[in-house]
Amino acid sequence: MKILMIEDNESVSEMMKIFFMNENWEATFKFDGQEGLDAFLEEPNNWDMVTLDLNLPTLDGITVCQEIRKVSANVPIIILSARDTESDQVIGLELGADDYVTKPFSPLTLIARIKALYRRAERSDSPVEEKAVKEKKRYDVVTPHFKMDVNTREARFDGQLIEGLTPKEFDLLLTLAGKPRQVFSREQLLELVWDYQFYGDERTVDAHIKKLRQKIEVFGPKVIQTVWGIGYKFDDSGVPGE
Structure with a gap:
C-alpha cells in the first residue's frame, strides 16, 4: 500500500512511520x-x-480534501484531527473524507481503520461478483418507496434521484434499507459499513446518519429512525403513497 500522510506534527509522523514499515507499506510524509x-x-x-x-500550514486540510476530491473521487481519505466536535466531523465527511479519527489516537487503531477502508475500496474497484444477478434485476434493494442500484450507486425515492450521496452514505443506506425495520446498533453499522470491529468511533455513524437524513428529507420522509439506547432502523412503510 502507498500512503500519503499530510501531517504537520513530526512526532506523529515519526511514530506512524514505524507502524507503516511494520506493515511493509510505503509512506510519504508531508508537513x-x-x-x-x-x-x-x-x-x-x-x-x-x-x-x-x-x-x-499554508493550506488547511479542508481545502486540501476538496482539491483532492476534484481529481479523485475514489482514493480513500482519513482525516486526523484534534477537532472532535460533531460539526467538524460532519464538515470533513461532507467534503468527501471517508473517515475521521480524533487525536490523540492509538497507532494500532489507525492501522486497523486504514486496513478496513482499503479492503472496502478494493472491493468497490474489483469486478462486481453479483454481475449475473444484476443482469436479471434492475435494482438491488426495493422497498415501498426506495430503489437502490449497487452498480450505478444510485438511490431513488419514488423515482426521484437522491442527489449527492457520498460512497459511505450510499453504503449506510444500502445496509439499513436492505433489511427494513431491523434495528442496527452503531457497533453493527461500523462493522458492516466500515469493516471496523471494536476500533470505530460511534460518532462516525452519527455524523453520517445526520447528513444522510438531510439528503433524504429533501423529499419529506423521515425513514431513518433512531431507536433510543440501541441504534437506527430504516422504515418507509408509513410514508404516504405517491
Missing part, C-alpha cells in the same frame, strides 16, 4: 498542506490512501 496537495497532484493515481490533518 505542509500545499506540499501535500502538490505531492498528490503529481501522481494522483499513485496513492492507495491519504491521511490528512485539518490544521496545516
Whole structure:
C-alpha cells in the first residue's frame, strides 16, 4: 500500500512511520498542506490512501480534501484531527473524507481503520461478483418507496434521484434499507459499513446518519429512525403513497 500522510506534527509522523514499515507499506510524509496537495497532484493515481490533518500550514486540510476530491473521487481519505466536535466531523465527511479519527489516537487503531477502508475500496474497484444477478434485476434493494442500484450507486425515492450521496452514505443506506425495520446498533453499522470491529468511533455513524437524513428529507420522509439506547432502523412503510 502507498500512503500519503499530510501531517504537520513530526512526532506523529515519526511514530506512524514505524507502524507503516511494520506493515511493509510505503509512506510519504508531508508537513505542509500545499506540499501535500502538490505531492498528490503529481501522481494522483499513485496513492492507495491519504491521511490528512485539518490544521496545516499554508493550506488547511479542508481545502486540501476538496482539491483532492476534484481529481479523485475514489482514493480513500482519513482525516486526523484534534477537532472532535460533531460539526467538524460532519464538515470533513461532507467534503468527501471517508473517515475521521480524533487525536490523540492509538497507532494500532489507525492501522486497523486504514486496513478496513482499503479492503472496502478494493472491493468497490474489483469486478462486481453479483454481475449475473444484476443482469436479471434492475435494482438491488426495493422497498415501498426506495430503489437502490449497487452498480450505478444510485438511490431513488419514488423515482426521484437522491442527489449527492457520498460512497459511505450510499453504503449506510444500502445496509439499513436492505433489511427494513431491523434495528442496527452503531457497533453493527461500523462493522458492516466500515469493516471496523471494536476500533470505530460511534460518532462516525452519527455524523453520517445526520447528513444522510438531510439528503433524504429533501423529499419529506423521515425513514431513518433512531431507536433510543440501541441504534437506527430504516422504515418507509408509513410514508404516504405517491
